[in-house]
Amino acid sequence: MQIDIVVAFFMLGFIARVLKAPIDFPEGLYKGIILFLLLAIGLKGGIALNEYSTPNLIPQSLAVLSIGLILPLIAFPILVKVGGFGRDDAASVAAHYGSVSIGTYAVAVSFLESSGAYYEPYFPLFVAILEIPAIAVGVWLATRDGVAIQTKKILREVFLNQGVLLLVGGLLIGWWAGEARSASVMPLFAGMFQGTLALFLLYMGLVAADKISLLRQHGNFIASFAVVMPLVGASLGALVGHYIGLSQGGTVLLATLGASASYIAVPAAMAVAIPTANQSLSITASLAVTFPFNVLVGIPLYAALVAWFYG
Amino acid sequence: MNQRAAIFETSSIAVLLLVGMSVSTLQIDSTGVMSVAALLTVFFVTSHFQTLRGLASRYVSRISWSTASTSNTTES
Numbered sequence: 001m002q003i004d005i006v007v008a009f010f011m012l013g014f015i016a017r018v019l020k021a022p023i024d025f026p027e028g029l030y031k032g033i034i035l036f037l038l039l040a041i042g043l044k045g046g047i048a049l050n051e052y053s054t055p056n057l058i059p060q061s062l063a064v065l066s067i068g069l070i071l072p073l074i075a076f077p078i079l080v081k082v083g084g085f086g087r088d089d090a091a092s093v094a095a096h097y098g099s100v101s102i103g104t105y106a107v108a109v110s111f112l113e114s115s116g117a118y119y120e121p122y123f124p125l126f127v128a129i130l131e132i133p134a135i136a137v138g139v140w141l142a143t144r145d146g147v148a149i150q151t152k153k154i155l156r157e158v159f160l161n162q163g164v165l166l167l168v169g170g171l172l173i174g175w176w177a178g179e180a181r182s183a184s185v186m187p188l189f190a191g192m193f194q195g196t197l198a199l200f201l202l203y204m205g206l207v208a209a210d211k212i213s214l215l216r217q218h219g220n221f222i223a224s225f226a227v228v229m230p231l232v233g234a235s236l237g238a239l240v241g242h243y244i245g246l247s248q249g250g251t252v253l254l255a256t257l258g259a260s261a262s263y264i265a266v267p268a269a270m271a272v273a274i275p276t277a278n279q280s281l282s283i284t285a286s287l288a289v290t291f292p293f294n295v296l297v298g299i300p301l302y303a304a305l306v307a308w309f310y311g
Numbered sequence: 312m313n314q315r316a317a318i319f320e321t322s323s324i325a326v327l328l329l330v331g332m333s334v335s336t337l338q339i340d341s342t343g344v345m346s347v348a349a350l351l352t353v354f355f356v357t358s359h360f361q362t363l364r365g366l367a368s369r370y371v372s373r374i375s376w377s378t379a380s381t382s383n384t385t386e387s
Contacts, residue, residue: 078319081315082315082316082318082319083313083316083319084313084315084316215354216358219316219358220316220320220351220354220355220358220359221313221316221319221320223351223354224319224320224323224324224351225319225323227323227327227347227351228319228323228326231326231330293347296343297343297344297346297347300340300343301330301334301339301343301344304334304337304339304340305334305337305339308337308339
């Protein structure tokens, strides 16, 4: 099994927590790391946009947007009809699976860069695009029966949440500044990216091991769903990536984005939009199962399958 | 037990096995997928243990009843 060095830190965190080792990872440090990763990914994508923007970008962006709209619509009926979930819980989980995980994306980028594969450098734009539509679909699914919602509060949460704001903010700064003007800050944001990602994954390993115990509480269905849904998302992502003419690396990244589930932007938005939904269900599925599955098994699998497909 | 959920759970294990077998025929490492399939199988068996035991004992008693009735018919 091909495992990137940063993924080894995830395994270290997971094993340490399973062995009940007293590792105290400060919550503030985790929040700082998230902030750093969002800005670094946004900046890198913005600088690339400044240099490589192509006319294909608009149709490509629209196709990527469609993934975020379709995935919650696939997940919702499975959760309601098969899992027996209530409308609110199903809509919340579906929104998580339609959105993306910035951590999983960072691991996929690290995987591609360590194997020297090319991918479209403006990809962070697609990450930002995929953050939002699933939240809107999730809210629509939960409130279809005419339930009153606080539109202003939800819109604020959708567009001004930390994930979207920092990612889009970084993109805009990078796009405006270009490579020359960004040179003074890039030693921090590019040079320290891998090390910071390793720290992030150490923390995620600790959290995933904590959440594993909740799986017993939520039943076996959620574990199966959290493994099957990434395969569905990855297939859709790979198909769209191939259809819109992305490179082999780009298709792997889009498959990974389709397979990932949010645990930063969407939980915050769903807590406001659907307060009656059980947030623990979504977090358990996305953090305890989908994130480890994608990092340990999914990304190498998607990369190998896309490589086979591209010949 | 939610029957639809149980069918979904077994199907997901089958899907993973199918993916694992397909990738190994393409000379791609299938260790990860097969391990996840094994883990889900363990989860499935432990969480539905009582139901599976009930099904197994019903099946065994049906076989023994059918064997007994066949031997009775032969003797008479």
